[in-house]
Amino acid sequence: MRPSKNIEKLIKDVNIDTNAKMDNAVLVDVLEALENSKKKGPAIAQPSIWGIIMKSRITKITTAAVIIIVVMVGLYHYTGSFHGTTAAFATSDVITAMKQVQWTHATTQWIDHNNVPVDKLKNWDGLEFWQSIDPYRTISIGSSGDIEFTELNSEKVYDPKNNTITITSPHYPEKDPPASMQEIWLDCVSDLEKSGAKVEYSDSVYGDRPAKIIKVDYTKESGWHEEITIIVDAETHLAREFMVYQKTTKGESGTMLMLIDYPPTGPKDIYEAGAPHDAEVKVIDNLDEGK
Amino acid sequence: MIEDKLLVWKFKSGNNDALCRIYEKYKDNLLRLATALLNETAASEDIVHDVFVSFAETAEKLKLSGNLKSYLSTCVANRVRNWNRARQRQTTTNLNEAESVVSNTKRPEQWIVENEQLRQLNNALAQLSYEQREAISLHLQGGMKFREIAEFQDVSTSTIQSRYRYGLDRLRSLLDNEAKL
Numbered sequence: 001m002r003p004s005k006n007i008e009k010l011i012k013d014v015n016i017d018t019n020a021k022m023d024n025a026v027l028v029d030v031l032e033a034l035e036n037s038k039k040k041g042p043a044i045a046q047p048s049i050w051g052i053i054m055k056s057r058i059t060k061i062t063t064a065a066v067i068i069i070v071v072m073v074g075l076y077h078y079t080g081s082f083h084g085t086t087a088a089f090a091t092s093d094v095i096t097a098m099k100q101v102q103w104t105h106a107t108t109q110w111i112d113h114n115n116v117p118v119d120k121l122k123n124w125d126g127l128e129f130w131q132s133i134d135p136y137r138t139i140s141i142g143s144s145g146d147i148e149f150t151e152l153n154s155e156k157v158y159d160p161k162n163n164t165i166t167i168t169s170p171h172y173p174e175k176d177p178p179a180s181m182q183e184i185w186l187d188c189v190s191d192l193e194k195s196g197a198k199v200e201y202s203d204s205v206y207g208d209r210p211a212k213i214i215k216v217d218y219t220k221e222s223g224w225h226e227e228i229t230i231i232v233d234a235e236t237h238l239a240r241e242f243m244v245y246q247k248t249t250k251g252e253s254g255t256m257l258m259l260i261d262y263p264p265t266g267p268k269d270i271y272e273a274g275a276p277h278d279a280e281v282k283v284i285d286n287l288d289e290g291k
Numbered sequence: 292m293i294e295d296k297l298l299v300w301k302f303k304s305g306n307n308d309a310l311c312r313i314y315e316k317y318k319d320n321l322l323r324l325a326t327a328l329l330n331e332t333a334a335s336e337d338i339v340h341d342v343f344v345s346f347a348e349t350a351e352k353l354k355l356s357g358n359l360k361s362y363l364s365t366c367v368a369n370r371v372r373n374w375n376r377a378r379q380r381q382t383t384t385n386l387n388e389a390e391s392v393v394s395n396t397k398r399p400e401q402w403i404v405e406n407e408q409l410r411q412l413n414n415a416l417a418q419l420s421y422e423q424r425e426a427i428s429l430h431l432q433g434g435m436k437f438r439e440i441a442e443f444q445d446v447s448t449s450t451i452q453s454r455y456r457y458g459l460d461r462l463r464s465l466l467d468n469e470a471k472l
Contacts, residue, residue, distance in 0.1 A: 014327070015409070017319045017322070018318045018339070022336050022340070026314060026318070026343055027314060029347075030346070031307055033344050037347065037349075038305050
Protein backbone atom coordinates (compact mmCIF):
# COMPACT_ATOMS: atom_id res chain seq x y z
CA MET A 1 0.00 0.00 0.00
CA ARG A 2 1.33 3.41 -0.89
CA PRO A 3 1.85 5.63 2.16
CA SER A 4 -0.45 8.28 0.75
CA LYS A 5 -3.42 5.92 0.79
CA ASN A 6 -4.21 6.57 4.41
CA ILE A 7 -2.24 9.58 5.47
CA GLU A 8 -4.39 10.52 8.43
CA LYS A 9 -4.02 7.07 9.94
CA LEU A 10 -0.30 7.08 9.20
CA ILE A 11 0.20 10.38 11.04
CA LYS A 12 -2.06 9.38 13.89
CA ASP A 13 -0.31 6.05 14.43
CA VAL A 14 3.25 7.30 14.14
CA ASN A 15 5.30 5.36 16.66
CA ILE A 16 7.31 7.83 18.69
CA ASP A 17 7.36 7.26 22.43
CA THR A 18 9.17 8.76 25.36
CA ASN A 19 12.04 6.78 26.85
CA ALA A 20 12.71 5.82 30.48
CA LYS A 21 15.40 8.46 30.88
CA MET A 22 13.07 11.22 29.79
CA ASP A 23 10.21 9.85 31.93
CA ASN A 24 12.38 9.83 35.04
CA ALA A 25 13.68 13.33 34.40
CA VAL A 26 10.23 14.76 33.78
CA LEU A 27 8.56 13.02 36.72
CA VAL A 28 11.23 14.18 39.16
CA ASP A 29 10.85 17.75 37.96
CA VAL A 30 7.06 17.85 37.83
CA LEU A 31 6.66 16.35 41.30
CA GLU A 32 9.16 18.83 42.67
CA ALA A 33 7.26 21.63 40.92
CA LEU A 34 4.00 20.43 42.42
CA GLU A 35 5.53 20.20 45.91
CA ASN A 36 6.88 23.72 45.57
CA SER A 37 3.49 24.88 44.41
CA LYS A 38 1.96 23.40 47.56
CA LYS A 39 4.47 25.16 49.81
CA LYS A 40 4.17 28.55 48.15
CA GLY A 41 1.52 31.10 49.11
CA PRO A 42 -2.02 30.03 49.90
CA ALA A 43 -2.95 26.40 50.01
CA ILE A 44 -3.94 24.79 46.76
CA ALA A 45 -7.63 25.22 46.15
CA GLN A 46 -9.80 22.29 47.12
CA PRO A 47 -12.50 22.41 44.46
CA SER A 48 -15.66 20.53 45.16
CA ILE A 49 -17.03 18.10 42.64
CA TRP A 50 -20.20 20.13 42.48
CA GLY A 51 -18.09 23.18 41.90
CA ILE A 52 -16.57 21.51 38.87
CA ILE A 53 -20.01 20.63 37.61
CA MET A 54 -21.41 24.11 38.09
CA LYS A 55 -18.46 26.16 36.97
CA SER A 56 -16.89 24.21 34.16
CA ARG A 57 -17.79 24.68 30.54
CA ILE A 58 -17.61 20.96 30.17
CA THR A 59 -19.76 18.83 27.93
CA LYS A 60 -23.14 17.70 29.03
CA ILE A 61 -22.11 14.08 28.89
CA THR A 62 -19.16 14.63 31.11
CA THR A 63 -21.17 16.71 33.49
CA ALA A 64 -23.90 14.15 33.76
CA ALA A 65 -21.41 11.38 34.18
CA VAL A 66 -19.68 13.27 36.95
CA ILE A 67 -22.97 13.73 38.72
CA ILE A 68 -23.63 10.02 38.54
CA ILE A 69 -20.19 9.42 39.94
CA VAL A 70 -20.94 11.80 42.77
CA VAL A 71 -23.95 9.72 43.62
CA MET A 72 -21.89 6.59 43.71
CA VAL A 73 -18.99 8.15 45.53
CA GLY A 74 -21.39 9.61 48.03
CA LEU A 75 -22.89 6.21 48.62
CA TYR A 76 -19.56 4.52 48.97
CA HIS A 77 -18.10 7.16 51.18
CA TYR A 78 -20.96 7.84 53.45
CA THR A 79 -22.22 4.32 53.74
CA GLY A 80 -18.73 2.86 53.72
CA SER A 81 -18.00 4.49 57.05
CA PHE A 82 -21.25 3.28 58.48
CA HIS A 83 -20.44 -0.29 59.34
CA GLY A 84 -21.98 -2.19 62.20
CA THR A 85 -25.24 -0.66 63.29
CA THR A 86 -26.94 -0.79 59.92
CA ALA A 87 -25.65 -3.86 58.20
CA ALA A 88 -27.92 -3.22 55.23
CA PHE A 89 -25.65 -0.37 54.23
CA ALA A 90 -22.32 -2.15 54.41
CA THR A 91 -19.92 -0.94 51.75
CA SER A 92 -19.66 -4.35 50.15
CA ASP A 93 -23.42 -4.43 49.58
CA VAL A 94 -23.35 -1.10 47.80
CA ILE A 95 -20.41 -2.10 45.62
CA THR A 96 -22.07 -5.38 44.74
CA ALA A 97 -25.27 -3.59 43.86
CA MET A 98 -23.51 -1.06 41.65
CA LYS A 99 -21.56 -3.74 39.80
CA GLN A 100 -24.76 -5.47 38.87
CA VAL A 101 -26.19 -2.38 37.25
CA GLN A 102 -26.11 -2.52 33.47
CA TRP A 103 -27.85 0.74 32.71
CA THR A 104 -28.15 3.94 34.71
CA HIS A 105 -30.80 6.43 33.68
CA ALA A 106 -31.27 9.85 35.21
CA THR A 107 -33.50 12.85 34.68
CA THR A 108 -32.73 16.24 36.14
CA GLN A 109 -34.68 19.20 37.37
CA TRP A 110 -33.19 22.58 38.14
CA ILE A 111 -34.18 25.18 40.70
CA ASP A 112 -32.61 28.61 40.59
CA HIS A 113 -31.58 30.89 43.45
CA ASN A 114 -35.14 32.27 43.65
CA ASN A 115 -36.43 28.77 44.27
CA VAL A 116 -38.08 28.70 40.85
CA PRO A 117 -37.84 25.61 38.60
CA VAL A 118 -35.94 26.42 35.41
CA ASP A 119 -35.09 24.54 32.22
CA LYS A 120 -31.41 24.88 32.77
CA LEU A 121 -28.75 26.47 34.90
CA LYS A 122 -25.68 28.27 33.67
CA ASN A 123 -23.38 25.93 31.73
CA TRP A 124 -25.79 23.06 31.94
CA ASP A 125 -28.91 22.11 30.07
CA GLY A 126 -28.81 18.31 30.21
CA LEU A 127 -32.21 16.93 31.03
CA GLU A 128 -31.77 13.21 30.61
CA PHE A 129 -28.79 10.95 30.84
CA TRP A 130 -28.10 7.27 30.13
CA GLN A 131 -24.99 5.24 30.69
CA SER A 132 -23.99 1.60 30.30
CA ILE A 133 -20.57 0.27 31.12
CA ASP A 134 -20.37 -2.82 28.93
CA PRO A 135 -20.56 -1.92 26.13
CA TYR A 136 -19.49 1.58 27.08
CA ARG A 137 -22.18 4.01 26.00
CA THR A 138 -23.36 7.37 27.27
CA ILE A 139 -26.30 9.35 26.00
CA SER A 140 -27.21 12.88 26.99
CA ILE A 141 -30.39 14.61 25.91
CA GLY A 142 -30.55 18.37 26.28
CA SER A 143 -33.45 20.70 26.90
CA SER A 144 -33.55 21.79 23.25
CA GLY A 145 -33.76 18.21 21.98
CA ASP A 146 -30.07 17.91 21.20
CA ILE A 147 -28.65 14.43 21.72
CA GLU A 148 -25.09 13.27 22.29
CA PHE A 149 -24.49 9.57 21.84
CA THR A 150 -20.99 8.43 22.75
CA GLU A 151 -19.41 5.02 22.37
CA LEU A 152 -15.78 3.93 22.52
CA ASN A 153 -15.15 4.60 18.85
CA SER A 154 -17.47 7.38 17.93
CA GLU A 155 -19.49 10.33 19.08
CA LYS A 156 -22.75 11.15 17.37
CA VAL A 157 -24.45 14.47 17.95
CA TYR A 158 -27.99 15.25 16.84
CA ASP A 159 -28.68 18.93 16.22
CA PRO A 160 -32.45 19.50 16.11
CA LYS A 161 -32.02 23.01 14.69
CA ASN A 162 -30.46 21.73 11.47
CA ASN A 163 -31.82 18.17 11.71
CA THR A 164 -28.33 16.73 11.33
CA ILE A 165 -26.39 13.95 13.00
CA THR A 166 -22.66 14.61 13.12
CA ILE A 167 -20.33 11.68 13.64
CA THR A 168 -16.86 12.49 14.90
CA SER A 169 -13.65 10.57 15.46
CA PRO A 170 -12.83 8.31 18.40
CA HIS A 171 -12.24 9.98 21.71
CA TYR A 172 -10.50 7.09 23.34
CA PRO A 173 -7.52 5.27 21.85
CA GLU A 174 -7.90 1.51 22.14
CA LYS A 175 -5.02 1.26 24.58
CA ASP A 176 -6.61 3.77 26.90
CA PRO A 177 -10.37 3.32 27.06
CA PRO A 178 -12.40 5.33 29.56
CA ALA A 179 -12.41 4.00 33.06
CA SER A 180 -15.49 2.17 34.23
CA MET A 181 -17.71 3.89 36.74
CA GLN A 182 -16.59 1.45 39.42
CA GLU A 183 -12.92 2.10 38.75
CA ILE A 184 -13.37 5.84 38.98
CA TRP A 185 -15.62 5.46 41.96
CA LEU A 186 -13.18 3.37 43.93
CA ASP A 187 -10.28 5.52 42.85
CA CYS A 188 -11.61 8.74 44.29
CA VAL A 189 -12.97 7.28 47.52
CA SER A 190 -9.69 7.75 49.34
CA ASP A 191 -9.73 11.45 48.52
CA LEU A 192 -13.29 12.01 49.64
CA GLU A 193 -12.79 10.13 52.88
CA LYS A 194 -10.68 13.06 54.01
CA SER A 195 -13.44 15.54 53.29
CA GLY A 196 -14.70 15.76 56.85
CA ALA A 197 -18.30 16.19 55.80
CA LYS A 198 -21.09 16.05 58.37
CA VAL A 199 -23.34 13.08 57.65
CA GLU A 200 -26.78 12.23 58.97
CA TYR A 201 -28.76 9.07 58.30
CA SER A 202 -32.46 8.50 58.67
CA ASP A 203 -35.04 5.91 57.68
CA SER A 204 -37.79 6.81 55.27
CA VAL A 205 -40.00 5.53 52.48
CA TYR A 206 -39.48 6.23 48.79
CA GLY A 207 -42.58 5.44 46.77
CA ASP A 208 -43.78 2.31 48.49
CA ARG A 209 -40.34 1.00 49.31
CA PRO A 210 -38.24 1.38 52.44
CA ALA A 211 -35.43 3.84 51.95
CA LYS A 212 -32.51 5.44 53.68
CA ILE A 213 -31.87 9.15 53.51
CA ILE A 214 -28.31 10.27 53.69
CA LYS A 215 -27.75 14.00 54.24
CA VAL A 216 -24.35 15.45 53.79
CA ASP A 217 -23.50 18.94 54.93
CA TYR A 218 -20.29 20.12 53.48
CA THR A 219 -18.62 23.51 53.89
CA LYS A 220 -15.22 24.32 52.52
CA GLU A 221 -12.75 26.53 54.31
CA SER A 222 -13.44 29.10 51.61
CA GLY A 223 -17.12 29.22 52.62
CA TRP A 224 -18.34 27.17 49.67
CA HIS A 225 -21.37 25.30 50.98
CA GLU A 226 -23.13 22.20 49.70
CA GLU A 227 -25.99 20.17 51.04
CA ILE A 228 -26.34 16.81 49.40
CA THR A 229 -29.32 14.55 49.96
CA ILE A 230 -29.24 11.01 48.66
CA ILE A 231 -32.23 8.71 48.88
CA VAL A 232 -31.25 5.08 48.66
CA ASP A 233 -33.47 2.03 48.24
CA ALA A 234 -32.97 0.10 51.50
CA GLU A 235 -33.25 -3.27 49.78
CA THR A 236 -31.39 -2.83 46.51
CA HIS A 237 -28.88 -0.31 47.93
CA LEU A 238 -29.15 1.76 44.76
CA ALA A 239 -29.53 5.55 44.78
CA ARG A 240 -32.96 6.71 43.57
CA GLU A 241 -32.86 10.43 44.15
CA PHE A 242 -30.04 12.84 44.47
CA MET A 243 -30.37 16.51 45.36
CA VAL A 244 -27.64 19.08 45.68
CA TYR A 245 -28.07 22.57 47.04
CA GLN A 246 -25.01 24.66 46.50
CA LYS A 247 -24.05 28.14 47.58
CA THR A 248 -20.86 29.66 46.32
CA THR A 249 -18.55 31.97 48.22
CA LYS A 250 -20.14 34.83 46.24
CA GLY A 251 -23.59 33.91 47.53
CA GLU A 252 -24.85 32.41 44.25
CA SER A 253 -27.03 29.39 44.82
CA GLY A 254 -28.96 26.74 42.92
CA THR A 255 -30.37 23.28 43.35
CA MET A 256 -30.23 20.21 41.19
CA LEU A 257 -32.64 17.33 41.63
CA MET A 258 -31.79 14.08 39.89
CA LEU A 259 -34.12 11.10 39.70
CA ILE A 260 -32.33 7.86 38.98
CA ASP A 261 -33.54 4.47 37.81
CA TYR A 262 -31.80 1.36 36.57
CA PRO A 263 -33.59 -0.06 33.54
CA PRO A 264 -32.53 -3.45 32.11
CA THR A 265 -31.74 -1.87 28.75
CA GLY A 266 -31.33 1.50 27.09
CA PRO A 267 -31.01 3.16 23.67
CA LYS A 268 -28.84 1.09 21.33
CA ASP A 269 -28.32 3.90 18.85
CA ILE A 270 -28.99 7.60 18.45
CA TYR A 271 -32.34 6.92 16.76
CA GLU A 272 -33.59 4.97 19.76
CA ALA A 273 -32.47 7.94 21.83
CA GLY A 274 -34.84 10.15 19.86
CA ALA A 275 -33.07 11.35 16.72
CA PRO A 276 -35.35 11.22 13.65
CA HIS A 277 -34.46 8.81 10.87
CA ASP A 278 -34.63 11.55 8.25
CA ALA A 279 -31.83 13.55 9.87
CA GLU A 280 -28.90 14.23 7.54
CA VAL A 281 -25.77 12.33 8.63
CA LYS A 282 -22.40 14.08 8.41
CA VAL A 283 -19.13 12.30 9.07
CA ILE A 284 -16.25 14.54 10.04
CA ASP A 285 -12.91 14.09 11.77
CA ASN A 286 -13.01 10.42 10.85
CA LEU A 287 -9.61 8.80 10.77
CA ASP A 288 -10.13 6.67 7.72
CA GLU A 289 -10.14 8.69 4.56
CA GLY A 290 -12.77 8.13 1.96
CA LYS A 291 -15.64 7.46 4.37
CA MET B 292 -13.11 12.48 29.54
CA ILE B 293 -14.66 11.51 32.82
CA GLU B 294 -11.34 10.25 34.08
CA ASP B 295 -9.64 13.49 33.01
CA LYS B 296 -12.06 15.65 34.96
CA LEU B 297 -11.38 13.65 38.08
CA LEU B 298 -7.63 13.62 37.46
CA VAL B 299 -7.61 17.40 37.12
CA TRP B 300 -9.71 17.74 40.23
CA LYS B 301 -7.30 15.56 42.19
CA PHE B 302 -4.28 17.27 40.66
CA LYS B 303 -5.60 20.67 41.72
CA SER B 304 -5.95 19.23 45.20
CA GLY B 305 -2.22 18.53 45.14
CA ASN B 306 -2.37 14.81 44.42
CA ASN B 307 0.98 13.51 43.08
CA ASP B 308 -0.48 10.29 41.68
CA ALA B 309 -2.95 12.22 39.56
CA LEU B 310 -0.15 14.30 38.08
CA CYS B 311 1.88 11.18 37.28
CA ARG B 312 -1.16 9.59 35.66
CA ILE B 313 -1.74 12.69 33.51
CA TYR B 314 1.88 12.53 32.38
CA GLU B 315 1.69 8.81 31.61
CA LYS B 316 -1.52 9.25 29.74
CA TYR B 317 -0.47 12.06 27.41
CA LYS B 318 3.34 12.02 27.22
CA ASP B 319 3.54 10.00 23.98
CA ASN B 320 0.84 11.99 22.22
CA LEU B 321 2.51 15.25 23.12
CA LEU B 322 5.95 14.05 22.09
CA ARG B 323 4.56 12.97 18.71
CA LEU B 324 2.92 16.34 18.32
CA ALA B 325 6.08 18.24 19.20
CA THR B 326 8.16 16.05 16.89
CA ALA B 327 5.73 16.55 14.01
CA LEU B 328 5.91 20.31 14.48
CA LEU B 329 9.66 20.53 15.02
CA ASN B 330 11.16 17.44 13.41
CA GLU B 331 13.80 17.51 16.13
CA THR B 332 13.81 14.89 18.82
CA ALA B 333 15.88 16.55 21.52
CA ALA B 334 14.03 19.85 21.27
CA SER B 335 10.70 18.02 21.24
CA GLU B 336 11.57 16.19 24.44
CA ASP B 337 12.62 19.46 26.06
CA ILE B 338 9.35 21.08 25.06
CA VAL B 339 7.23 18.26 26.49
CA HIS B 340 9.34 18.36 29.64
CA ASP B 341 8.81 22.11 30.02
CA VAL B 342 5.10 21.87 29.34
CA PHE B 343 4.59 19.38 32.16
CA VAL B 344 6.74 21.32 34.62
CA SER B 345 4.74 24.48 33.90
CA PHE B 346 1.54 22.51 34.20
CA ALA B 347 2.62 21.25 37.64
CA GLU B 348 3.54 24.75 38.76
CA THR B 349 0.11 26.10 37.88
CA ALA B 350 -1.90 23.56 39.87
CA GLU B 351 -3.37 26.23 42.08
CA LYS B 352 -4.33 28.60 39.29
CA LEU B 353 -5.27 26.16 36.57
CA LYS B 354 -8.67 26.92 35.06
CA LEU B 355 -9.44 24.28 32.52
CA SER B 356 -12.48 25.06 30.41
CA GLY B 357 -11.98 22.52 27.64
CA ASN B 358 -10.57 19.04 27.61
CA LEU B 359 -7.20 18.23 29.11
CA LYS B 360 -5.61 16.78 25.99
CA SER B 361 -6.45 19.86 23.92
CA TYR B 362 -5.13 22.10 26.66
CA LEU B 363 -1.81 20.28 26.84
CA SER B 364 -1.57 20.13 23.03
CA THR B 365 -2.07 23.88 22.86
CA CYS B 366 0.69 24.34 25.45
CA VAL B 367 3.03 22.26 23.29
CA ALA B 368 2.13 24.19 20.13
CA ASN B 369 2.73 27.51 21.91
CA ARG B 370 6.12 26.39 23.12
CA VAL B 371 7.06 25.16 19.66
CA ARG B 372 6.16 28.57 18.26
CA ASN B 373 8.34 30.25 20.87
CA TRP B 374 11.15 27.83 20.14
CA ASN B 375 10.87 28.54 16.41
CA ARG B 376 10.90 32.29 17.02
CA ALA B 377 14.00 31.94 19.17
CA ARG B 378 15.65 29.86 16.46
CA GLN B 379 14.77 32.41 13.81
CA ARG B 380 16.37 35.15 15.90
CA GLN B 381 19.46 32.99 16.20
CA THR B 382 19.41 32.37 12.46
CA THR B 383 19.39 36.05 11.63
CA THR B 384 22.11 36.92 14.10
CA ASN B 385 24.47 34.05 13.58
CA LEU B 386 24.72 32.41 10.20
CA ASN B 387 27.16 29.77 11.39
CA GLU B 388 24.81 28.63 14.11
CA ALA B 389 21.91 28.71 11.71
CA GLU B 390 23.64 26.30 9.39
CA SER B 391 24.32 24.01 12.27
CA VAL B 392 20.64 24.00 13.22
CA VAL B 393 19.62 23.17 9.68
CA SER B 394 22.07 20.31 9.48
CA ASN B 395 20.92 19.02 12.83
CA THR B 396 17.34 18.89 11.70
CA LYS B 397 18.35 16.78 8.77
CA ARG B 398 20.33 14.25 10.76
CA PRO B 399 18.44 10.97 10.36
CA GLU B 400 19.20 9.57 13.80
CA GLN B 401 17.26 12.44 15.36
CA TRP B 402 14.05 11.65 13.61
CA ILE B 403 13.29 8.46 15.48
CA VAL B 404 11.67 6.95 12.49
CA GLU B 405 10.98 3.27 12.63
CA ASN B 406 10.82 2.60 8.96
CA GLU B 407 11.11 4.13 5.56
CA GLN B 408 7.48 5.13 5.47
CA LEU B 409 7.85 7.25 8.57
CA ARG B 410 11.01 8.82 7.25
CA GLN B 411 9.13 9.79 4.12
CA LEU B 412 6.27 11.14 6.19
CA ASN B 413 8.56 13.31 8.31
CA ASN B 414 10.26 14.64 5.18
CA ALA B 415 6.94 15.45 3.62
CA LEU B 416 5.56 17.11 6.76
CA ALA B 417 8.64 19.32 6.91
CA GLN B 418 7.85 20.61 3.42
CA LEU B 419 4.40 21.90 4.35
CA SER B 420 3.81 25.47 5.44
CA TYR B 421 3.98 25.75 9.22
CA GLU B 422 0.28 26.65 9.43
CA GLN B 423 -0.68 23.53 7.49
CA ARG B 424 1.62 21.33 9.56
CA GLU B 425 0.23 22.80 12.76
CA ALA B 426 -3.38 22.28 11.66
CA ILE B 427 -2.73 18.66 10.70
CA SER B 428 -0.66 17.82 13.78
CA LEU B 429 -2.97 19.50 16.28
CA HIS B 430 -5.95 17.74 14.76
CA LEU B 431 -4.51 14.27 14.33
CA GLN B 432 -2.00 14.09 17.14
CA GLY B 433 -3.31 16.69 19.53
CA GLY B 434 -6.89 15.47 19.13
CA MET B 435 -8.13 19.04 18.77
CA LYS B 436 -11.26 19.93 16.86
CA PHE B 437 -11.04 22.30 13.88
CA ARG B 438 -12.92 24.90 15.91
CA GLU B 439 -10.32 24.74 18.70
CA ILE B 440 -7.44 25.00 16.24
CA ALA B 441 -9.16 27.96 14.58
CA GLU B 442 -9.28 29.75 17.92
CA PHE B 443 -5.64 28.94 18.52
CA GLN B 444 -4.50 30.16 15.09
CA ASP B 445 -6.96 33.08 15.24
CA VAL B 446 -8.56 32.30 11.89
CA SER B 447 -11.94 30.92 10.84
CA THR B 448 -12.82 27.25 11.10
CA SER B 449 -13.16 27.04 7.31
CA THR B 450 -9.61 28.35 6.94
CA ILE B 451 -8.37 25.60 9.23
CA GLN B 452 -10.33 23.00 7.30
CA SER B 453 -8.76 24.30 4.08
CA ARG B 454 -5.28 24.23 5.57
CA TYR B 455 -5.91 20.71 6.77
CA ARG B 456 -7.23 19.43 3.45
CA TYR B 457 -4.67 21.25 1.26
CA GLY B 458 -1.95 20.05 3.63
CA LEU B 459 -3.11 16.46 3.30
CA ASP B 460 -3.31 16.79 -0.49
CA ARG B 461 0.22 18.13 -0.57
CA LEU B 462 1.42 15.31 1.69
CA ARG B 463 -0.27 12.77 -0.55
CA SER B 464 1.40 14.24 -3.60
CA LEU B 465 4.82 14.36 -1.94
CA LEU B 466 4.56 10.79 -0.71
CA ASP B 467 3.37 9.51 -4.09
CA ASN B 468 6.33 11.19 -5.79
CA GLU B 469 8.72 9.59 -3.30
CA ALA B 470 7.15 6.20 -3.88
CA LYS B 471 7.68 6.54 -7.64
CA LEU B 472 11.39 7.27 -7.24
